Amino acid sequence: MMEVSSPLVPALLMLVGVGTGVWMLRQSWGARDARGRGWMFGGWLLIAASFVRPIWVLGAARGTFIALALFSVAALAVVAANYTIRQAKARAARESLAPEPSDRATTKGRETLRWLLAGPIGMIAAMGVGIAYAALAPGAQQTRLVIGGLIVPVAWGACMAWTLADNRILRATAVLVGVAVVSFSAAILKGFA
Amino acid sequence: MTAATKPKKPKDLMSRIPAGFVRAVLRGHSSLGLAFAALIYLVCLSGSIAVFAHEFQRWESAAAPQVTTVTPDAVQTAFEGAIARGGPGVEHVYITLPTNDFPRLLLYVDAEEDRQFLADATGRIVPGGDGAWTEFITRLHINLHLPRTWGGFLVGLIGVALLSSLISGILAHPRIFRDAFHLRLGGSKRLQEADLHNRLGVWALPFHIIISLTGAFLGLTTIIVGVLGMAMFNGDVNKVYALFIPAPPVDDPRPAPVLDLRPMYAKLPAGTGKLEYIFTEHPTEMGGAALFNVKHPNRLAGTDSYAFRRDATIYNAKKAAANNLGEDILASAGAVHFGWFGGGLIKIVYFALGLGLTYLAASGVHIWLARRRDKGRPAPAWERAWAATVWGQPAGLAAAALAALVAGSIVPTIATWLAVSLAFLLAAIRLPAETLSRIGRLATGALALIAAATHLALRGGIGTADSMAWIVNLSLIAGGAFLLLPRLGTRKAKVDPASPVTA
Numbered sequence: 001m002m003e004v005s006s007p008l009v010p011a012l013l014m015l016v017g018v019g020t021g022v023w024m025l026r027q028s029w030g031a032r033d034a035r036g037r038g039w040m041f042g043g044w045l046l047i048a049a050s051f052v053r054p055i056w057v058l059g060a061a062r063g064t065f066i067a068l069a070l071f072s073v074a075a076l077a078v079v080a081a082n083y084t085i086r087q088a089k090a091r092a093a094r095e096s097l098a099p100e101p102s103d104r105a106t107t108k109g110r111e112t113l114r115w116l117l118a119g120p121i122g123m124i125a126a127m128g129v130g131i132a133y134a135a136l137a138p139g140a141q142q143t144r145l146v147i148g149g150l151i152v153p154v155a156w157g158a159c160m161a162w163t164l165a166d167n168r169i170l171r172a173t174a175v176l177v178g179v180a181v182v183s184f185s186a187a188i189l190k191g192f193a
Numbered sequence: 194m195t196a197a198t199k200p201k202k203p204k205d206l207m208s209r210i211p212a213g214f215v216r217a218v219l220r221g222h223s224s225l226g227l228a229f230a231a232l233i234y235l236v237c238l239s240g241s242i243a244v245f246a247h248e249f250q251r252w253e254s255a256a257a258p259q260v261t262t263v264t265p266d267a268v269q270t271a272f273e274g275a276i277a278r279g280g281p282g283v284e285h286v287y288i289t290l291p292t293n294d295f296p297r298l299l300l301y302v303d304a305e306e307d308r309q310f311l312a313d314a315t316g317r318i319v320p321g322g323d324g325a326w327t328e329f330i331t332r333l334h335i336n337l338h339l340p341r342t343w344g345g346f347l348v349g350l351i352g353v354a355l356l357s358s359l360i361s362g363i364l365a366h367p368r369i370f371r372d373a374f375h376l377r378l379g380g381s382k383r384l385q386e387a388d389l390h391n392r393l394g395v396w397a398l399p400f401h402i403i404i405s406l407t408g409a410f411l412g413l414t415t416i417i418v419g420v421l422g423m424a425m426f427n428g429d430v431n432k433v434y435a436l437f438i439p440a441p442p443v444d445d446p447r448p449a450p451v452l453d454l455r456p457m458y459a460k461l462p463a464g465t466g467k468l469e470y471i472f473t474e475h476p477t478e479m480g481g482a483a484l485f486n487v488k489h490p491n492r493l494a495g496t497d498s499y500a501f502r503r504d505a506t507i508y509n510a511k512k513a514a515a516n517n518l519g520e521d522i523l524a525s526a527g528a529v530h531f532g533w534f535g536g537g538l539i540k541i542v543y544f545a546l547g548l549g550l551t552y553l554a555a556s557g558v559h560i561w562l563a564r565r566r567d568k569g570r571p572a573p574a575w576e577r578a579w580a581a582t583v584w585g586q587p588a589g590l591a592a593a594a595l596a597a598l599v600a601g602s603i604v605p606t607i608a609t610w611l612a613v614s615l616a617f618l619l620a621a622i623r624l625p626a627e628t629l630s631r632i633g634r635l636a637t638g639a640l641a642l643i644a645a646a647t648h649l650a651l652r653g654g655i656g657t658a659d660s661m662a663w664i665v666n667l668s669l670i671a672g673g674a675f676l677l678l679p680r681l682g683t684r685k686a687k688v689d690p691a692s693p694v695t696a
Contacts, residue, residue: 007536007539008536011538025374026374029373029374058535059493061492061493061494062491062492062493062534062535065403065529065534065535066534066535066539068399068400068403069400069532069539069542069543069546072399072546073545073546076392076393076396076397076549079374079376079392079396080376082376083376083377083378084376085377085378085379086378086379086380086381086384086385087379087380099212099215099216099365099367100216100219100564101216101220101222101223102213102217102219103220104220118225127417127420131420131421131425134421134425135425139518140518141436141519142437142517142520142523143518143520143522144519145421145436145519146518146519146520146522147518147522148421149410149414149417150410152409152413152417153349153353153356153405153409153410153413154356154406156353156357156409157354157356157359157405157409158357159357160221160225160354160357160361161218161225161357161358161360161364162221163221164224164225164357164361165214165217165218165220165361166217167217184424187424188425191425192425
């Protein structure tokens with residue numbers, strides 16, 4: 001009986017490859033001249049090459065997910081190894097160039113509507129999109145259903161991000177209600193076959 | 194003057210995002226993060242630990258015999274033994290066969306009262322089958338110990354909120370890729386937290402997307418299937434499920450002897466796969482059936498399934514090699530979500546990245562609290578509540594592990610976790626954030642050490658045959674010591690009143 005291939009050796013090789021690739025990207029990031037482009041090109045090339053062996057040895061899907069997990073670890077290790085110490089400043093508040101969240105004027109009614117859009121209305125619209133995909137897209141029934149199912153959280157998450165940010169709350173309402181009505185109608189009219 | 198000016202470097206894509214849009218998205222990112230922070234934190238923390246569910250189950254059953262291979266006769270003996278002890282109303286029996294990852298023969302009996310049994314290599318039922326801590330931590334992650342449908346939906350919603358935070362987090366930080374290598378520690382607490390938050394957020398983004406998407410998908414499956422069934426199958430959700438799982442056998446509730454699995458074994462095709470699970474339905478009725486799952490190596494969704502009637506005739510055979518894309522995605526979503534596809538190394542990686550995601554949830558609130566303090570609008574009550582959450586949960590989980598070892602059942606385990614969590618939240622009414630954080634660290638460390646000691650005293654002792662018990666105990670001791678020892682050395686360190694966020 002064939003045993004499951006141990007990911008240890010391919011994983012260690014990949015960690016070295018990706019780590020070196022990310023280190024090269026860091027060299028590119030720190031370079032002030034044309035050499036930066038070479039480091040960047042070489043870094044991405046090495047990272048891409050490092051993905052090949054796990055995929056080849058450990059199976060296409062299994063190897064890809066192993067490689068993606070290891071990529072994050074290797075990259076974070078390179079970033080952590082190159083930390084710098086920042087001295088505390090007397091006026092620390094001025095140190096930040098980061099943007100501040102908008103301070104929009106709002107009312108209780110608008111905030112309630114905003115959370116309804118991010119929550120149940122966004123969910124219904126996202127489900128409409130997912131179900132419309134399952135009904136209308138080509139392909140095997142199971143594939144359409146599963147991809148439609150995966151669309152739901154992505155679309156709902158995007159709805160949340162959008163409606164909680166958009167100042168024009170009525171526009172968001174109209175779009176989400178419209179999407180829900182159109183997508184469910186299209187799916188029901190077409191049916192599932 | 195303009196002629197002498199150096200030509201401007203073209204802006205990258207992210208830098209072209211208008212400032213007003215960035216500020217609006219940042220507002221949404223903050224609102225969403227704050228609304229779901231505690232739940233995201235709890236689900237991520239419990240998920241990071243649940244990666245090691247099999248290892249914890251071995252730890253809890255360290256006194257039970259290790260089983261590497263079993264014969265069909267031994268499985269049949271264990272099957273009959275579990276049904277005999279399972280009490281009335283046996284609906285299903287799920288048999289987990291030994292693997293390298295989990296060297297046990299485990300039988301879960303779904304009856305009026307659900308029970309779990311372990312058997313030795315001959316099939317004799319042996320004591321030591323309770324896995325209260327494993328059940329506690331996995332159920333906490335999957336449905337927060339709420340009723341399955343609602344708990345699953347809530348966890349799915351938390352996955353959506355996390356996914357949404359990832360989207361808004363990228364859009365709200367135009368410099369996130371340009372600053373991808375900046376990690377500046379020291380100085381302002383807020384800026385340090387922001388650097389850690391953003392570096393973790395960007396480099397672990399593939400992992401975060403995979404985890405939140407699969408988590409949301411798995412959690413929302415029931416409601417998606419329900420809506421799909423209503424919209425397109427006249428409310429019959431079974432028609433949706435029938436596309437993915439073999440139809441159940443014709444119901445025939447007349448009493449019958451226990452299903453004989455041995456002739457079914459004999460009909461499994463010879464091949465490269467390994468039999469890992471047997472699911473039996475109505476095993477003491479004439480309509481009984483069994484589903485054998487055979488796993489192929491190096492494939493995420495590589496499970497063949499063979500469904501047998503009582504008379505050992507196959508009524509459904511499904512080869513993984515013939516799966517379409519949708520079936521492959523569905524079959525692999527759970528393994529990808531929990532990191533159960535690449536051995537111990539990938540579990541450790543998932544644990545580390547999961548803790549990073551947990552930290553991401555915690556640091557988001559820290560940044561918000563620090564920003565308020567920087568602006569002269571501190572929120573001390575929220576600082577205390579957040580410190581109680583961030584350190585109350587690890588302490589609660591460590592206490593739950595201890596309770597599970599002592600009591601050996603799920604109810605006291607849940608009660609202990611709830612009691613410790615509530616105690617921290619109540620303490621937040623009076624105690625400052627620094628004190629809560631310190632108490633939480635010390636309590637977590639001490640409880641981890643006590644859990645290891647309790648395990649040695651009650652679950653096999655130093656003579657346990659399963660090396661995994663030693664690995665888990667050593668990890669608990671190392672983790673406990675890590676949390677305790679630095680505190681002993683720094684407890685008198687001066688606390689900077691300008692940066693009270695210490696968790």
